[in-house]
Amino acid sequence: MLKTPHSIMKLWLFFVLASVSSFMLTGCNAKNDADQIFYNGDILTMAGKEAAYVEALVVKDGKIVFAGEKDKAMALKGNKTQVTDLAGRTLMPGFIDAHGHISQYGFALQMIDLQPEPYGKVMSIPQLQKVLKDYIAENKIPAGTMIVGNGYDDAIMEEHRHPTAQELDEVSSVNPIYIEHTSGHMGVANSLLLKNMNITYDTPNPVGGIIGKDPATKQLTGKMQENANINSLQYVITQLPKPAESDKYKSLLAAEKAWFAGGQTTICEGRAAPDNIDHIMDADKKGLLKGDYIIMPDYDLNADKLTHWKQFYKKYNGHIKIGGIKMTFDGSPQGKSAWLTKPYLVAPEGEKQGFRGQPIYSTEAAYKGLKAIFQQGMQVHIHCNGDAAIDEGLNLLERLKKEKLLTKDMRCVLIHSQVCRKDQVPRYKQIGIMPSWFPTHVYLWGDWHRSNVLGEERARRISPLKEGLDQKIPFTIHHDSPVTPPDLITAVYAAVNRKTRSGYILGPEFRISPYEALKAITINAAWQWGEEKEKGTLEKNKRADLVILDKNPVKVDPFTIKEISVMETYKDGVQVYKK
DSSP: OOOOOOOHHHHHHHHHHHHHHHHHHHSSSSGOSSSSSEEEEEEEEOOOOOOOOOEEEETTTTEEEEOHHHHHHHTTTHHHHHHHTTTTHHHHHEEEEESOOOHHHHHTTTTHHHHHHOOOOOOOOHHHHHHHHHHHHTOOOOOOOOOOOEEETTTTTTTTTTTOHHHHHTOOOSSEEEEEESSSSSEEEEEHHHHHHHHHHTOOTTTEEEEEETTTTTEEEEEEHHOOOOOOOHHHHHOOOOOGGGGGGGHHHHHHHOOOOOOTEEEEEEOOOHHHHHHHHHHHTTTOOEEEEEEEEEEHGGGGGGHHHHTTTTTTTTEEEEEEEOOOOOOOOOTTTTTOOOOOOSSOTTSSSTTOOOOOOHHHHHHHHHHHHHTTTOEEEEEESHHHHHHHHHHHHHHHHHHHHOTTTTTOOEEOOOOOOOTTTHHHHHHEEEEEEHHHHHHHHHHHIIISSOHHHHTSSSOOOOHOOOEEEOOOEETTTTTTSSHHHHHHOOOOOOOOOSSSOOOOOOOHHHHHHHHHHHHHHHHHHTOOOTTTSSSSSSSEEEEEEOOOOOSSSSGGGGOEEEEEEETTTEEEEEE
């Protein structure tokens, strides 16, 4: 056997190593070329306790393969690599929707827009009537056709009350009409619709709902609250024309575009009926969806389907997974249907002073529902707005933890957690659950809460983020769309400033930094959904879910954060939105 001289072996090894090094640095082999390189901007990784940046980000096959120095990133550039000069803009992880309702938003897109400022123009009941009348006239709507509006807001409209059935009758007595309140927890029907639904003054309230009645006149007011509202909406949907097959997914895809335009790459369906779930899953099977969808089936509408939905729990099938089950314990604070321990400052119409709202379930019924969910090994998100509802949620979860049904691997959430007392905050950590707060309420309805709903003391504690932060409680923030548009930048603005529409600073002691607010819609939200290993930060091997902003929320004047624009959104490295 011939022996290679030592000097020749060293020379040969040098050339081999040099060739390998040259191959790795130049990226001359297309199989190893980067798909994308981003540089020359604030690349905010969201990894760590404080804002940290890298010079460049490299994407390959939908994942981040490098985050670091620009020269090392450019060494991965090939002939087909797309190089994006950020030109001073900010790149960060795609936003994650901790709680929204994409199906309901899609349905709302088909309704007549009745929103007030800042998102619409309906500031009074006469304006609301005019918008409805104009729609009927301009579209030559025939008698008998269902008319549906969305987003009216008694908190902002001049009269500070709900329209009545009789006022909707003035719009049309030959068309059934239903208008949905901005909260999604109530709405108003005109007399023809009430007649068509066989609802009279003597019709009893459904369990967990209220049919509005005026005892003085013995007339229906038209207002339908909580489960009465749900029942009305389900009836209304049956009266609407079915879309053509070619338009079947049109509203869902339009809603997805709105989420992408808001920088969100992971989308929540936060209270889903079986039909909504099937609709989203069918759209995905047809290859129509681009975002990741996390679905929370509504317990009441899916109680007999828990075993079926379990197969999709915590694991994606295409773009879809079941994130847990949703229960709803109370209503809306701005609509005065949240369940409180102390009375509303001003009782809603039809209720006596001292009204505190009411629960949707009895304690025993709520316990049985939670137990059924936990026995399936699934986690739960509970809608709790008022402090009495929060008490109920905390007490029942603590009870189920002692019974060893609530386990450490379940990331259970109390959604909204708005009218949150100081003594309740530490209990989240003690029990091992998290709040998802809704600070946009302070911006949109803070003035209403102070003057009419809660009074100063309770209103200032809405979504007490800083208190949660100080006690090291992980939390997320959300938009609850279509209660507000699918806009998490405004949620960040509200969390940082707590400035109402009138300019009043409500509860300044509960403000948090822009970076902490951004964590609540990136890495914290990823953790909420059990996806912190794949999403939420810009680190190697994570999904290339990205958003480009025109300015850096961490560096601008905090009062200008809501003016920041989403310029581009990428899902798994593919651009899904560009302004």
